[in-house]
Amino acid sequence: MTLPISFFIALRYWRAKSADRFGRLVSNLASIGIMLGVCALIIVLSVMNGLENNQKQQVLATIPHAIISPLQGHIELSDSLPILPKEVQSAVAINSTDVILQSANAVSAGKVIGVQKETDDPLLLNFSASELQQLLPKGGFRVIISSQLAQQLKLQVGDKVRLMITENSQYTPFGRVPVQRLFTVSAVYFSPFENSTIFTELTDIGRLMRISTTQAEGYRLFLQDPFLITELSRSFPTEKWKIKDWRTQKGEFFQAVKMEKNMMGLLVSLMIIVAVSNIVTSLSLMVVDKQGEIAILQTQGLKHKQIQQIFIFQGLIVGAIGTLSGLLLGLILTLNLNHILTLINPYGIYLPIEINNVQIIMILVFSLLLSLLSTLYPAYRAAKTEPAVVLRYE
Structure with a gap:
């Protein structure tokens, strides 16, 4: 050459x-x-x-990657799932809201996620289907809380805890007060990365959110890669859907x-x-x-x-x-x-x-x-x- x-x-x-x-x-x-x-x-x-x-x-596996909900009204639980883009691995119905938890000894903030099955959240995979039905029966108003939250509020299984939703409020003779109800602690889960999430039955928290028992707030999406969250707007246009994703909680980190x-x-x-x-x-x-x-x-x-x-x-x-x-x-x-x-x-x-x-x-x-x-x-x-x-x- x-x-x-x-x-x-x-x-x-x-x-x-x-x-x-x-x-x-x-x-x-x-x-x-x-x-x-x-x-x-x-x-x-x-x-x-x-x-x-x-x-x-580790961090994003325990929180919702995205929650999509209609701009007007709520989804029907009997309806079939919308067409999901390739970035989405699965979707489940969800009711989720921020709450104030009050026990006899302390007060703390947390996030409630309404579930129906143990596959609705990775933190519940340690519970079997029959066990979860017993722990969170429909209409039982029971909760599963994290071990850190239980220690902070000094709660044990069987104790009562008051959940207050500040976003929803009602007028009383004493003025405007948040919607609240007593729930029973039915189980405690352990997670080193998540300490503020609590679980309850889907329709139980829906009642406090003033959502019909046949409806839900929206769909919780599990993405193959959480960093592909920006692609969701192509399949769920903002003029029809409202998208809340993990960046509101962990975006700065x-x-x-x-x-x-x-x-x-x-x-x-x-x-x-x-x-x-x-x-x-x-x-x-x-x-x-x-x-x-x-x-x-x-x-x-x-x-x-x-x-x-x-x-x-x-x-x-x-x-x-x-x-x-x-x-x-x-x-x-x-x-x-x-x-x-x-x-x-x-x-x-x-x-x-x-x-x-x-x-x-x-x-x-x-x-x-x-x-x-x-x-x-x-x-x-x-x-x-x-x-x-x-x-x-x-």
Whole structure:
């Protein structure tokens, strides 16, 4: 295979042991810096992706991904489900509202979710179908609360707790008071991520919300990926449906996680930018060192464009070596990161890892593009060499 003359000369310059050892040292430092920058960026983004995905699976699994309800009226429980988009895994009828809980010893805030089956919420999967029917019978006005909430309100199974809905109120001789009713605690569930959700029978909470027993507030949607929540507006137009999603509860948390990931990526990217700047220095030194040879090549018939390509190719060789070495090292360290942490800390620290192929490609393109841009000025200076001036005293 015949190599372009510019690439061949650039390869010879890169392999040759130049008399300018400082220039060669700067070139090697550029490759090492790019390698370390790419490696660190892959590790940081993979860890941040894993942490974000882990939080998404654990935190968002216990709260409704989305609740859609008609703008006018309510849904009929006897009606069939609407046509669901591909992003939605399943849907169930739901009555949900914020409440104030009052026990004999304390007061707290919570969120009530009305359910019919144990599959209506992931937190209820530990209960069998028959067990849940006994715990939450229709018309029994019973609740299942979290262990944290039970401890805070000092409640046990069989105790009474008053639920007050501040959104709905009624007028009395004493003024306007919230709708309220006493419920019996029938069971306690444990969840490390959710401590304010309580469950009751669908129609029981519907009565407090002034919804008929044959109707419900709307549908609770379970998405394959909660981050696809923005796609729902295409299937459920806002002029017909009202959409409440997980962002009202956890949106700020995941926005902070995303911002932290972006800032970490930006800071580590600065390492690559600093390393790439060494390519400018090394090529500029080489242009000065090779002025005589550049002039001779021009007298032999090389055009200005070919002279530019020599130094562009050489800078790309340095950048490509550093980028590919950093890619290989980054993937190896990322895949074995938990084993390395085990050696450092025998007590064990587990970091969730998720390698995103799109991010890997973007890192490679970013590094190679910076390497290309760093060669433009030295290549331009080399092409501006005047053979008559350089060879005047040769």
